Amino acid sequence: MKFTIEKKILLDNLINVTRAISTKNIIPILNGIKMDLTSEGLYLTASDSELTIRSFIEYKEITKIDIEGSIIIQSRFILDIIRKLPGDLVNFELVDGLKIRIYTDNSEYNLNCLDPNEYPIIKMEEQKDPFIINSNIFKNIINQTVFAISTQELRPLLTGLNFKIVGDILECIATDSYRLAKKIVKLDKATDDEINIVIPGKNIIELDKILAEDDNLEMHIFNNKVVFKYKNITFQSNLLSGTYPNTSNLIPTDFNYMININLRDYYDAIDRAALLTQSKDKNIVKMSVNGNEMLISSFASEIGKVEEKLSIESNNTGNIDISFSAKYMLEALRTFKDEQILILLNGEVKPIVVKSVEDESLIQLILPIKTY
């Protein structure tokens, strides 16, 4: 294996594939990046066995291919090495069997490598007729939901993002059982089969980082895995097995209180009220609605208290006090871009629903916290 390539091209592709390498991985070979140089170009593959990312650099983009071949380089320092090498071009040359020489005019690294024959065989499948979604729309789906997944391994399914496709409607749901985020998107094509899969949240977060530019994203869904294709990248994730809880009956459709409020003002008021509760686990603030006035307050016995007044429009002149996690509410509010939003309430121990005034595609739900 011997070739010369532009540093920038190699680096961009290496950054993407190394996202598959887990810091918790204990299988030595999976800390490596497989490089396969053929007459077609250079394939870079990294995997933590649940997530595999492959990037392909076409031969036309490679400055010079002298000798084809395969090797596994250690991922640990490779990004820094390529980044710090001087000049625009970098040379790779396999020497002494399992050593690679990475060099420019006056700088030379000789790195120990691993045997490419020992790398697990990973099948990257494709379907003839995948779903195609714009990458920016898909990023939006991720960012409006993924924060609500569970970080607790107790209920593994809740650490994933639920994708349901019925007809041409894609529904994406995340919940940690204290809050729920739901986004609905219309697809370009309809499916006859109902699809209901759960993709590990940590993998979806890596996919989000890869989707940097506006382009098509192909989604190939299999029984036990999903393959995303984006530009020259193939991204294959396992699916979480089991049946995702049916959440459709959790979200109320009728509400006693429909409150119309300025998003920025509401966000800032909660943000300020949350300040004094930072050190606490629960981060509880209280929202008191009284006709057209809202009071956001919090209290920390050692430090003091804070009160924020907001004017609102409500369909109900009654009073209601409801307490919730400021952290959860702020994360939910960050998914909206609207000037005004709707806060929908039924009672002090009933879920709080947040929606856009005009756009029905996004729903955020937060369970209240009993403070008595």
Added chain:
Amino acid sequence: MKFTIEKKILLDNLINVTRAISTKNIIPILNGIKMDLTSEGLYLTASDSELTIRSFIEYKEITKIDIEGSIIIQSRFILDIIRKLPGDLVNFELVDGLKIRIYTDNSEYNLNCLDPNEYPIIKMEEQKDPFIINSNIFKNIINQTVFAISTQELRPLLTGLNFKIVGDILECIATDSYRLAKKIVKLDKATDDEINIVIPGKNIIELDKILAEDDNLEMHIFNNKVVFKYKNITFQSNLLSGTYPNTSNLIPTDFNYMININLRDYYDAIDRAALLTQSKDKNIVKMSVNGNEMLISSFASEIGKVEEKLSIESNNTGNIDISFSAKYMLEALRTFKDEQILILLNGEVKPIVVKSVEDESLIQLILPIKTY
């Protein structure tokens, strides 16, 4: 106590005084900021007993003074509170004895305070005829030396910065006994008494952050403390007691090898060679000089090796191999702005000295590491 002030003015001053508050402090009252509002203006004081910072906001800069008075506010959330409050103005009002109301139109914090009478009495002295140094020059002195102080409490004096003034020459020295940084500056006035003090490095680092703009810095030196005055800020630090080691005979004046090298190239070569040694404590790289060629190399058995070639000018055509800590060398090199620098050597186990080609005021010394 009741007053109205521009948020920005208050915040800038609070940020500076809170630098005196130690996160390790266990005396509750020293977690507070003392506010004294008089007809002259507002004094803000914070202290960790070894470092005291006082900032004074003149009455002309305060929008409205209603009632004078004193209080100690808790520092913990105060910066965030002021930062996050809406609008340009913020109101303070003492209520119920030891509570302060911090409010704008619709936002109100009520914070528990501490009794100002319980705050330690801190005398902030001044001399009639202090040393005056330009703040940018002083920042430069700090940044070219302070990184070399010791972080080990075993030899407390070495955790400080040694300032020596003889005549009109200020000499600043830092050493952790493995390396030494020395900077010499000519002062505007001469002193008859020889001055030799050691200022705690951690305090000097806070002073550096305060010196944001080009202005005069007054240095008032007392037996057991030093007071810096800069704009509206008084910065008082304790001194470390004891006699700082005499380092003048540690720095050789004659050298067998005088090597002239491009600073950027040398820095980058060591930076790249150091990559593979990152995980190691010692971070050792080897420099091999052979006539007009220099080789920087390092080796990590599991990972591989790296070699960097550099062309140099040397007064000596002989060979020399010398190993040192890449971290120490990189930190020393960062203090130079020159295009070319001098690497001065006497032998494999003798100190390495780094100097500017033209400017004699800065000397960096690094002890080699024996690798055999």
